[in-house]
Each structure stands twice: as C-alpha cells, then as structure tokens.
Amino acid sequence: MTDNDIRYIDARPFAFPFSRDSIGLVVIDMQRDFLEDGGFGASLGNDVSRLRAIVPTVSRLIEGFRAAGLPVIHTRECHRPDLSDLPPAKRDRGNPSLRIGEEGPMGRLLVAGEPGTEIVPALRPIAGEAVIDKPGKGAFYHTDFGPLLQQLGLRQLVFAGVTTEVCVQTTMREANDRGYDCLLATDATESYFQHFKDAAIEMIVAQGGIVGWACETDTILEAIHA
Numbered sequence: 001m002t003d004n005d006i007r008y009i010d011a012r013p014f015a016f017p018f019s020r021d022s023i024g025l026v027v028i029d030m031q032r033d034f035l036e037d038g039g040f041g042a043s044l045g046n047d048v049s050r051l052r053a054i055v056p057t058v059s060r061l062i063e064g065f066r067a068a069g070l071p072v073i074h075t076r077e078c079h080r081p082d083l084s085d086l087p088p089a090k091r092d093r094g095n096p097s098l099r100i101g102e103e104g105p106m107g108r109l110l111v112a113g114e115p116g117t118e119i120v121p122a123l124r125p126i127a128g129e130a131v132i133d134k135p136g137k138g139a140f141y142h143t144d145f146g147p148l149l150q151q152l153g154l155r156q157l158v159f160a161g162v163t164t165e166v167c168v169q170t171t172m173r174e175a176n177d178r179g180y181d182c183l184l185a186t187d188a189t190e191s192y193f194q195h196f197k198d199a200a201i202e203m204i205v206a207q208g209g210i211v212g213w214a215c216e217t218d219t220i221l222e223a224i225h226a
Contacts, residue, residue: 005019005020005021006018006019007019007020007223007226008223009183009213009215009219009220009223009224010215010219010223011183011213011214011215011219012205012209012213012214012215013205013208013209013213014208014209014213016156016181016183016213016215017156017181018156018181018183018223019155019156020068020070020224021153022153022154022155022156023070023154023155023156023157023158023224024065024070024071024072024073024149024152024154024156024157024158025061025062025065025070025071025072025073025157025158025159025160026073026075026139026157026158026159026160026161026171027058027061027062027072027073027074027075027123027160027161028075028139028159028160028161028162028167028168028171028189029075029076029077029161029162029163029167030055030058030074030119030120030123030160030161030162031076031077031078031116031117031118031119031120032106032115032116032117032118032119032120033077033078033106033109033110033116033117034048034051034077034162034163035048035051035052035055035120035162036048036052036106036116036120037105038104038105038106038116039104039105039106039109039116040096040098040100040104040109040110040116041192043096043097043098043099043104043109044094044096044192045096045097046192047192048192050190050191050192050194051162051163051190051192052120053190054160054162054187054188054189054190055120055122055123056122057185057187057188057217058123058160058161058188059122059123060217060221061158061160061185061188061217061220061221062123062160064217064220064221064224064225065158065224066126067225068224068225070224071129071130071152071154072125072129073129073130073131073132073145073148074119074123074125074129074130074131074132075131075132075133075134075139075145075161075167075171076112076117076118076119076131076132076133076134077110077134077135077136077137077167078110078111078112078114078117078133078134078135079100079101079110079111079112079135080111080112080135081108081111081112081113083100083101083111085135085142086100086101086135104116112133117133119131130148132144132145132148136170137166137167137170137171138167138170138171138173138174139167139171139174140171140174140175140178141174146178149180154180155179155180155181156180156181156182156183157172157175157180157181157182157183158183158184158185158220159171159172159182159183159184159185159189159212160184160185160188160189160217161188161189162189162190162191163189163190163191163192163196163197164184164189164190164191164196164197164200164201165191165196165197165199165200166191168184168189168200169200169203169204169211172184172204172211172212173211176211176212181212181213182204182211182212182213183212183213183214183215183220184201184204184212184213184214184215185215185216185217185220186201186214186215186216187216187217188217201214
C-alpha cells in the first residue's frame with residue numbers, strides 16, 4: 001500500500017489500516033449444522049439460538065462488502081463422505097448425542113453435500129463468491145484458501161462467523177502468521193458461551209494487537225464506504 005491508498009477503521013487496539021484494493025471479508029462457518037436445531041452444535045448440547053442471533057448483522061456486513069465491490073469469501077467445516085479426512089482424535093472426542101458422520105435430521109453431520117453443511121439461507125453466497133470447505137478448525141488447513149487470497153490480492157481480512165474462540169480465532173491466527181492484517185467484526189461473530197467470546201476478543205487485541213484488531217460492524221461499513 002502507498003500512503004495515498006491507506007484508509008483507517010476505528011478499532012481496538014488502534015486504527016486498522018487498509019486499502020480498498022486489498023481488503024476482503026471472510027465469513028466463517030455460518031452453516032446449518034452449527035446454527036440450527038438438529039445439527040452438530042445442538043448435538044453437543046449447545047444453545048444454537050445464540051449463533052442464529054447474529055445472522056442479521058452478518059448479512060448486513062456481507063451486503064456492505066458486496067455493495068462496495070469488495071470480495072466476500074465463505075467457509076464451511078465439513079468432511080468427505082468417506083470420512084478419510086476425519087481423524088479419530090476429532091471424531092471420538094467428547095460425548096455428543098450424534099458424532100460427525102452420523103445421520104441426523106439434516107443428513108450426516110458435518111459431511112460435504114449434506115443439507116446441514118449448507119450455509120443458512122439468509123447468508124447464502126452469490127455467484128462469484130468463493131466457498132472454502134475445510135476439514136479443520138482453521139481455513140488454511142488442507143484447503144485452497146491461501147492460494148485464493150493470493151489470487152485476489154488480499155492483505156487485510158475482516159472476519160465474521162462462528163465460533164469466535166474456535167474456527168474464527170484459529171483462522172485469524174493462521175492468517176496473522178502468514179502476514180495478513182486481521183480485523184474481527186465483534187457483533188458479527190458469536191460463541192455458544194459468552195465468556196469464551198469475550199476472552200477470545202481480548203486475546204486477539206492484547207499486547208498491541210498480537211493477533212489482530214476488533215470493532216463493530218457499523219464502524220467497518222462506514223469506513224469501506226467512505
């Protein structure tokens with residue numbers, strides 16, 4: 001970025017610098033298996049209504065990036081139908097009512113191509129928007145996410161989605177290690193546990209933004225449309 005290209009978003013711990021030519025939105029795992037009853041999140045005993053509550057804000061953020069002509073990338077956590085990319089350490093952990101790959105009300109849980117894996121209708125990708133299917137928590141692991149970011153020329157990434165402390169924070173940390181500037185939209189992300197979300201945000205912005213920046217959706221939209 002040259003000095004003439006740089007704009008700023010009012011964020012914690014200090015203003016987030018960006019260029020319109022190199023900023024994009026990454027929406028993590030806003031899929032039915034995590035947000036709806038009968039999905040994997042509910043099988044773990046979680047209150048999925050907490051995650052559904054952010055859908056209008058995430059939608060507004062997505063529409064704002066689309067209106068500004070800026071890239072939007074979606075991710076989905078899911079596995080191959082033969083589960084060859086599902087390690088036993090992930091499959092067997094915990095005590096859910098249904099495990100990954102088992103049949104639920106929306107098909108096999110967290111399996112690519114099943115109804116539960118689909119992004120909720122209100123946030124459905126439009127033509128031209130990339131969807132990254134990822135077998136792990138982070139979007140870089142065993143995916144084409146990294147090459148896609150390079151192809152799009154992105155260097156600053158705004159993050160939304162679920163859950164804050166797991167897949168969102170993991171991807172932000174992976175991106176930070178690869179040299180990307182990362183900004184979390186704090187009201188467009190959520191956890192099944194409020195204290196986990198709060199702690200994750202504090203970890204991200206601590207020590208001068210050791211992982212990245214954080215602010216609310218309205219602040220981001222105001223800056224990208226200025």
